[in-house]
Amino acid sequence: MTLRQVMNNEITIRPSKLDDLKEMQKLFVDTITTICKADYSTEQINVWTSSIENTQRWTDKLTSQYFLVAELGNQIVGYASLENNNYLDFLYVHSDYQRQGIADKLYDEIEKEAIKRKATALHSDVSKTAKPFFEKKGFRTIAPQINIIQGVEIINYKMARQL
Ligand SMILES: CC(C)(COP(=O)(O)OP(=O)(O)OC[C@H]1O[C@@H](n2cnc3c(N)ncnc32)[C@H](O)[C@@H]1OP(=O)(O)O)[C@@H](O)C(=O)NCCC(=O)NCCS
Structure with a gap:
């Protein structure tokens, strides 16, 4: 077995709890700041990460969406969410655990x-x-779509897949 397979076996997936919010937000900021910096400017990253300041919005999403976290030991190493029945909203993996198959799981x-x-x-x-x-x-x-947030342009892509 490779190290990736060993680690992958130890990852558990569970529903998120409101108590996870701080750790999830820390992962969000850290992953965007380190992993997305190749694709987005510092200004764009600052606007993107500033969304954590809206605690009410995060709390609403955590309680209304189908929200899962991936855990290794007692550390959150990634999370994903489904809004309604067909919109994947969040998908973030810890910067230290990229390309280990966590997003796949x-x-x-x-x-x-x-x-x-x-x-x-x-x-x-x-x-x-x-x-x-x-x-x-x-x-x-x-x-492709251009979002203007706080006066800053951020490009992302509308994507879809048949099930
Ligand atoms: C995108 C993201 C969630 C992928 O997480 P991950 O756990 O590293 O992905 P996985 O290891 O499960 O990747 C599975 C497969 O997807 C493909 N893949 C993943 N990241 C890739 C990359 N950067 N480039 C090319 N292929 C990639 C590969 O085929 C990979 O399989 P392999 O490693 O055996 O080649 C992660 O990079 C991330 O957190 N990015 C920053 C946050 C973000 O932009 N989130 C989305 C907001 S819309």
Whole structure:
């Protein structure tokens, strides 16, 4: 077995709790700042990460969406969420654990839940950084989109996949 397989066996997936919020937000900021810096400017990253200041929005999402965290020991190493039955909202993996198959594991559970909820397609708004992962999962790009947040342009891609 490779080290990646050994680690992968030890990762557990569980529903997130409100108590996870701080650790999830820390991972969010750290991953965007380190992993997405190849694709986005410092100004864009600052605007993107500033979304953590809206605690109410995060709390609402945590309570209303199908939210899963991946844990290694008692550390959160990634998370993903499904809004309604067919929109993948969050997908973030800890910067120290990239390319270990964690997003794959989380995505599989989200897809299973979407199918259980009778969705016929899965949609997402995907960062430049995450686009190769989604392409690997069979998503196609519907359109690039320019979001203007706090006066700053941030490009991402509307993507979808039939289930
Ligand atoms: C996108 C992201 C979630 C992928 O997480 P991950 O756990 O590293 O992905 P996995 O290890 O499960 O990757 C599975 C497969 O997807 C593909 N893939 C993943 N990242 C890739 C990359 N950067 N470039 C090319 N292919 C990639 C590969 O085929 C990979 O399999 P392999 O490692 O055996 O080649 C992670 O890079 C991340 O957190 N990115 C920053 C946050 C972000 O932009 N989130 C999305 C917001 S919309």
